[in-house]
Structures are given as structure tokens and as C-alpha cells.
Amino acid sequence: MGSPVYIQIHNQLRENIENGKWHVGQKIPAERELASHFNVSRMTLRQAIQALVDEGILERRVGSGTFVANRKVQEKMAGVTSFTDLMLAAGKTPSSKTISYHLTVPSQTEIEKLQLSAGEQVLRMERIRSGNNIPICYEIATVPAKLVEKFSREEITTSFYRTLEQKAHLYPGHATQHISATKATERIATYLQVKRGDPLLRMTQLSYLQDGRPFEYVHTQYVGSRFEFVLEK
Structure with missing residues (x-):
């Protein structure tokens, strides 16, 4: 059995960051846009985003969106x-x-x-x-x-x-x-x-x-x- 869908999305998003598609401090696309891109529900997409936030790779800024986190x-x-x-x-x-x-x-x-x-x-x-x-x-x-x-x-x-x-x-x-x-x-x-x-x-x-x-x-x-x-x- 393969990994859960949100884990697969998590891995792809992390790869995008590691490969330089999104840089430190850059805002990533909105959840709705990413959910459409991966053809999943916003709830599934949000799970992937939250996992990256928990790992310190992404950070949410109230009223602004989600950004690639700075090094701690x-x-x-x-x-x-x-x-x-x-x-x-x-x-x-x-x-x-x-x-x-x-x-x-x-x-x-x-x-x-x-x-x-x-x-x-x-x-x-x-x-x-x-x-x-x-x-x-x-x-x-x-x-x-x-x-x-x-x-x-x-x-x-x-x-x-x-x-x-x-x-x-x-x-x-x-x-x-x-x-x-x-x-x-x-x-x-x-x-x-x-x-x-x-x-x-x-x-x-x-x-x-x-x-x-x-x-x-x-x-x-x-x-x-x-x-x-x-x-x-």
C-alpha cells in the first residue's frame, strides 16, 4: 500500500523547496490553488501544509499566507x-x-x-x-x-x-x-x-x-x- 495522499503531497512540496522552486521567505501558492493542482480536497492539502509547518519548513503568517520558513x-x-x-x-x-x-x-x-x-x-x-x-x-x-x-x-x-x-x-x-x-x-x-x-x-x-x-x-x-x-x- 502506498503512502497517504497528504504525505505524497507533503513530499512533493518539500522537494519543491529543496530544489529551489520556492525560496526562503517566499510565499507559496494559496491552498485552493495547490489543492486544484494536486486534484485533492483542501482538507487533504491542509494536512500536507500543516505537516511542513510542524517540521519548521513552512510558517503561517496571520493575514498574509504561508511562507517558506527562515532558518531558525x-x-x-x-x-x-x-x-x-x-x-x-x-x-x-x-x-x-x-x-x-x-x-x-x-x-x-x-x-x-x-x-x-x-x-x-x-x-x-x-x-x-x-x-x-x-x-x-x-x-x-x-x-x-x-x-x-x-x-x-x-x-x-x-x-x-x-x-x-x-x-x-x-x-x-x-x-x-x-x-x-x-x-x-x-x-x-x-x-x-x-x-x-x-x-x-x-x-x-x-x-x-x-x-x-x-x-x-x-x-x-x-x-x-x-x-x-x-x-x-
Whole structure:
């Protein structure tokens, strides 16, 4: 007995991509057009497409269609690397969109994690980080206000780590990271251009300077099909 029809279509579509018929970032034909081409129902065609999405070969963009997926951005689980440097290493142009940015009173957890003194404020910023204008992650970052008081908003939101290094000669050292799986809420799905309920990687990271001081506490949600962590032993 031969393979199911949707698997045969899956294999043909994958071959088209591997042979260069459709390039990375290119939109593939609409489901109706492909279903007609293969002479199958849209349900069968959709099964083939979904299998390729699950494999990270295709990606759906809400309101735009289905595209050949970019190579996933990788972060090696060792040391601290800025988002900007990760994007550049992957051959992508980094960008950020700031959702909120304000000085505020820290939570008890932030006081403990960042080792803050009584009365200290924090800068909390909410951002969407992208590579080649494709959203990679949504993050909420908290840093001690006194650490960034001499920096402009642009210097902080564009590339915080580079600003620390170039303006204050402070260099990131190590970090502790906690990673789990989650699903996109309606709000986060809109920010990341995915569907509500799509899988995300959730990471909480506490970063330290080389002198041992904690300087950034971040909660990040990554699009699972566009990002992966690599563990080195």
C-alpha cells in the first residue's frame, strides 16, 4: 500500500523547496490553488501544509499566507548573548518595537533577583524583537534604574548590551535561564503574528555582569518555529 495522499503531497512540496522552486521567505501558492493542482480536497492539502509547518519548513503568517520558513535563530546555552548579536550571527537584520517603557516600583521578586536596595526604582520595557522584520520574540525586561540613568531611551531599546559595553564599559558575564513551553494568548499572538494557541518557548533569564552583579531580569516568549536553544556540554 502506498503512502497517504497528504504525505505524497507533503513530499512533493518539500522537494519543491529543496530544489529551489520556492525560496526562503517566499510565499507559496494559496491552498485552493495547490489543492486544484494536486486534484485533492483542501482538507487533504491542509494536512500536507500543516505537516511542513510542524517540521519548521513552512510558517503561517496571520493575514498574509504561508511562507517558506527562515532558518531558525539559535542561541547556545552558554554565557550571555544580546539579541542583536544573535540576529547578526544568523544573517538577519535585528529590530525592536517598544510597546511600553517606564520607571516603576519593582516587585518583590525583582528586588530579590536584582539585589535592589530599599527605594530603588527599575526601568521596565516591553518589546517585540524581530529579525528581517519577522517577529521572533516578545519580552518584558527589567533593569535597575540607576544603571541606565545616563542612557537615552533609543540607546537602551535598540541594543542595551552594546550600550552597556560601549558607554559604561560594563560587560555581560553569565546568566541563569529557565525554559518551558507555553501557548500564545490572543494578545501575544497578535504581537508575534501567529495564531492564538500556537506553541511558544517561554524563558525567564537573570543576567549578571562580569563582576557578578545582576543587571537584567527578563521574561521572553519565542515563536517556536523561528527560534531554538542549543545546549552544549
